[in-house]
Amino acid sequence: MRQSFTRQARIDGSQNPTLISDRIAYRLFFLALAEPRNPTPEQRKRLSAKLTLAALSGDDIDFIASALADYQERGTDLLRKHQPTGGSQAIGPNSTFEDDMDTLVSRTQSAIKARLAPGAFARLDRLVQREKANMKAMPFPQME
Amino acid sequence: MPIRSFALRQVHFAALVSTLLFGLMQAASAQTAYTYFGNSADGSTLYAYTITQGSMSGTSSYTHGYYATIGITGPNGTYGTNDGTSYLSINAGTPAVLRRDTQISSLAPGSYRILRHGWAFCTFVGSFPFYDTGEQQPTVMVPPIIHGVGDNTTGSNTIYVGTFRLSGHLRLGADRSRAHSYPDH
Numbered sequence: 001m002r003q004s005f006t007r008q009a010r011i012d013g014s015q016n017p018t019l020i021s022d023r024i025a026y027r028l029f030f031l032a033l034a035e036p037r038n039p040t041p042e043q044r045k046r047l048s049a050k051l052t053l054a055a056l057s058g059d060d061i062d063f064i065a066s067a068l069a070d071y072q073e074r075g076t077d078l079l080r081k082h083q084p085t086g087g088s089q090a091i092g093p094n095s096t097f098e099d100d101m102d103t104l105v106s107r108t109q110s111a112i113k114a115r116l117a118p119g120a121f122a123r124l125d126r127l128v129q130r131e132k133a134n135m136k137a138m139p140f141p142q143m144e
Numbered sequence: 145m146p147i148r149s150f151a152l153r154q155v156h157f158a159a160l161v162s163t164l165l166f167g168l169m170q171a172a173s174a175q176t177a178y179t180y181f182g183n184s185a186d187g188s189t190l191y192a193y194t195i196t197q198g199s200m201s202g203t204s205s206y207t208h209g210y211y212a213t214i215g216i217t218g219p220n221g222t223y224g225t226n227d228g229t230s231y232l233s234i235n236a237g238t239p240a241v242l243r244r245d246t247q248i249s250s251l252a253p254g255s256y257r258i259l260r261h262g263w264a265f266c267t268f269v270g271s272f273p274f275y276d277t278g279e280q281q282p283t284v285m286v287p288p289i290i291h292g293v294g295d296n297t298t299g300s301n302t303i304y305v306g307t308f309r310l311s312g313h314l315r316l317g318a319d320r321s322r323a324h325s326y327p328d329h
Contacts, residue, residue, distance in 0.1 A: 010274070028180035031241060032195045046245065049186035050193070075241070082199075082239050097199045097239040135180045136274050138264070 009139045017132040027105045028135055029128050034072035035065060054127045056120055063115045064124075071108045078104065175199065177210070179274045181260045183284055189249045190284060192216050192224065192258050196274075199239035206268045209233040210242045213261040219254025227259075236266065253288040257281060 013020045033050050035043040047068070048061050056064070082097040113121045177198035184191050196210045215227035224246030232242045248256065259281055265271035 024178055028178055028195050028197065031197065031243060032180055032182055032193055045186065045189070046191055046247070049184045049189065049191050050182065052184055052186055079239055079241065131180070131182060134182055135178065137176050137178050138272055138274060139176045140264070140266075140269075140272065 011137040011139075013132040013135040013137075017129070020132040020135045020137060022128075023102050023105055024137065025128050025132050025135060026109055027101055029131055030068055030071050030105065030108060031075070033064075034068040034075075036072070037066075037069040039065065039069075051124070051127070053130070054120070054123045056123065057117060060116050060120050064112055067108055067112050067115075071104065074104055075101070177264050177272075177274075179212070179262045181214070181262075183258055183282065185251070185284065185286065188251060189247050190216060190251055190256055190286065191245065191247045192260070193243070193245040194260055194262060196242040196262055196264070197240070198264060206236040206266060207233055208236050208238070208240075208267075209265050210240060211261075211263050211265075212242050212244050213259065214244050214246050215259040216246055216248050217257045217259070218248055218252065219256065220252055222248060222252075224248050236268075251286045253286050256284045256286060258284060 011019045033047055035047050039047070044065065047065055051061055051064065078097060078100045081100075112124070116124070175198075177196065179194065179196045181192075181194045183193070192214050194212045194214045196212050198208070198210060210232045211229055212231075213229040214224075216224035225248070226244070226246040228244070228246075230242055230244040232240055234240050261273075261275055263271050263273040
């Protein structure tokens with residue numbers, strides 16, 4: 001019964017990419033790409049490889065690396081902020097973390113869009129839209 | 145007639161129950177976990193990676209967890225340098241991000257099979273796989289890389305186009321699908 005519920009409820013981007021929203025797609029994509037500030041050569045190479053299909057210039061990749069390092073740091077702060085305060089106390093509404101992440105993603109997108117060479121953000125967006133095929137969302141029954 | 149009426153009542157009852165159940169499921173599905181798997185190559189290295197992000201609500205009386213497995217198997221029985229499973233266990237109601245990267249460098253031409261799997265669980269309601277058991281795992285084909293060209297008979301690297309001799313070299317196109325000759329200057 002539980003198994004059939006999750007199969008029906010799961011959103012599979014390879015079947016229905018349009019059901020994966022842009023805000024979720026960018027959130028996951030940024031999380032998958034982000035490397036620390038001052039990355040090692042290997043980390044920088046890895047980030048660059050993940051952007052290969054967007055055909056970006058070295059300067060554009062450098063800026064994205066910097067923006068995503070910032071994204072990662074702020075995302076870590078949000079995770080910390082939304083930890084339970086201790087004991088068996090429940091945290092506040094679930095949407096708060098989601099809202100904060102949406103705002104962070106939106107700001108990161110805007111910062112990248114403003115700095116990239118003409119046409120580069122459109123190529124990046126095409127890559128993110130393409131990657132929706134590799135994303136899945138699973139709504140859960142209430143877990144109390 | 146009474147039979148038809150009974151059947152209609154059954155249909156109405158079933159519709160009512162379905163509507164109620166659907167409403168309950170909708171209300172209970174206000175939280176979502178996401179997963180993303182990707183792979184990319186830069187010519188010398190193949191990368192595979194996975195991200196899972198969840199923010200399920202609830203009380204910390206129960207534990208939530210996420211598993212993410214990623215691996216690469218190369219054509220010569222080679223494996224990724226960081227293949228394996230990452231696991232994160234947290235109190236219910238805590239947002240979480242789980243990421244794992246693996247890679248194979250010095251790529252040999254051939255077929256690379258990528259293994260990815262992931263699931264979430266709750267000590268209260270059980271586990272939920274992101275992928276079906278029979279779901280096909282992706283495969284990445286790495287084409288051979290041409291490092292040089294030589295004449296089979298003489299072993300010379302001189303390039304001939306028809307009867308014209310070119311002193312030059314071959315350069316692969318950006319998509320690696322074509323090679324072009326360029327004269328040396």
